[in-house]
Amino acid sequence: MPARDRLSAAFVKSAPAGKHCDGQGLWLIKRENGGAQWVLRMTIHGRRREMGLGGYPSVTLAQARRRADDWRSVAERGDDPVKERQKQAREAARADPTLRTVALEAFEARKAELKGDGKAGRWFSPLELHVLPKLGRVPVEDIDQRDIRDTLAPLWHTKADTARKALNRLGIVLKHAAALGLDVDLQATEKAKALLGKSRHEAQNIPAMAWAEVPAFYATLTEQTVTQLAMRLLILTGVRSGPLRTLRLEQIDGDIWTIPAKAMKGRKGATSDFRVPLSSEALAVIDLASPFARNGFLFANSRGTVLSDMTLSQHMKRMKLEARPHGFRSSLRDWLAETTDAPHEVAETMLGHATGGAVVRAYRRTDFLEQRRVLLERWADHVTGGAGIVVKLVGAAK
Known part of the structure; x- marks a missing residue:
């Protein structure tokens, strides 16, 4: 069996950019911008599989090892951990198919692509501030273009860039819901955009010093x-x-x-x-x-x-x-x-x-x-x- 527990908490905290192996397929991927992601690599049915276990430091070394052990156990019984996790996500979404639940799931799935694993909150904040307060408890399958229009209308002509970001994030959430097997209208955001019409907001230049x-x-x-x-x-x-x-x-x-x-x-x-x-x-x-x-x-x-x-x-x-x-x-x-x-x-x-x-x-x-x-x-x-x-x-x- 390959060696494991090669990394220490002290090393992980100050690890340079690159890939660092803890053993048995658990890797810490440290990016140049300071972000880091835990990744578990396995071979399932002759195919190499890779799954993210969360970002560091929100997921510690000890937590990453426990998660890796859990998913290795799934693989040992012959199941594909990636598909099993997708199945669990679908079941969770069906158990609580509200927009907030699916939006948080979509955000979690995208964290590895975001700067600093999205800790600054810039990706999620347009939803958190302007969409979820009104639609967060609504079942995602029930959301249509009129709901979206009514939610973003107050921003559309005053804070156009914020409204555009919220609409973009909402479209991503709906696609994620569809991937989970939920019956959503993937065209709802485009339809809402048509209902909202052209924004009257004029972009303002960033103030500069003479x-x-x-x-x-x-x-x-x-x-x-x-x-x-x-x-x-x-x-x-x-x-x-x-x-x-x-x-x-x-x-x-x-x-x-x-x-x-x-x-x-x-x-x-x-x-x-x-x-x-x-x-x-x-x-x-x-x-x-x-x-x-x-x-x-x-x-x-x-x-x-x-x-x-x-x-x-x-x-x-x-x-x-x-x-x-x-x-x-x-x-x-x-x-x-x-x-x-x-x-x-x-x-x-x-x-x-x-x-x-x-x-x-x-x-x-x-x-x-x-x-x-x-x-x-x-x-x-x-x-x-x-x-x-x-x-x-x-x-x-x-």
Whole structure:
């Protein structure tokens, strides 16, 4: 019999990204973003089967081992654990076929696909806040487009994005109910959308700080805390908060930060990693933040996992500012447009945007790294109030 109980609770808590075997088919899959999932691998009737046992740390090592033992027992008697669990889920849904029960089951089934196993609550919250209070106790088989319309109508023209997310999640829940064998109307959400009509809500841009005001705000970030250091690097690089919060030490090589392609947003058609040249000020911030690094993350929270996406926003709210962290990308873009003659392609690449059509991108072999290096050094000089060295961009920006 293969060895078992290879992992320890201490190792699991600080395990690096990768796959770690506890023995007898039980694996801990640790993702780069800090999330982790327990997976049990078995061979049933000559077929390899794999089933998730829950996310860590909500499921501890001891709990994962007990669950693994339970499902191994099912396999030993000749049954397929995956199908058995599906059968149990169907029976549970039939026993209490309310929308809330099925929605929670659908959320549990999707956790492994969500960032941090959905702990931030962003996937489930549109349902929890806007759908389940009215429809949670209704049998899922009874829900039709009129129920959905009446539930989301108050949001449809005022909080369109929230309503859209709630409608999307509800559609997923109905598909999950159908997979459980329940008789639901899979077209109910589309029908409800038709009944609701076109939203009159106009999207609002994320509030941004004027580029001329950024130095004064940057000067307030004097504390050597994870939050303030992360805010400083966010401003200096112009990246989105996602790649910044999940920045791992191995992504930095000298004065280049390489963001994995999968972590980038807004680069439709781009499959390559994105290189960010680091200014002298940015490197100094990274040096200050390095002692706080935990589990490979430069900006980790007190539990050693990825910094929450609300942390930076809350800091600006506490300062009574209307602007939000994402808005610093607009600050940088406006500064480029108003104070430099950086070509459009270079300026857009500064923000990680893919420019040109697929054919143009296929033939373009440059990411304008050196031009961006000069511009980001000048941007750092601006946000630090002129404390840096002004560098001229030859042939691209003055």
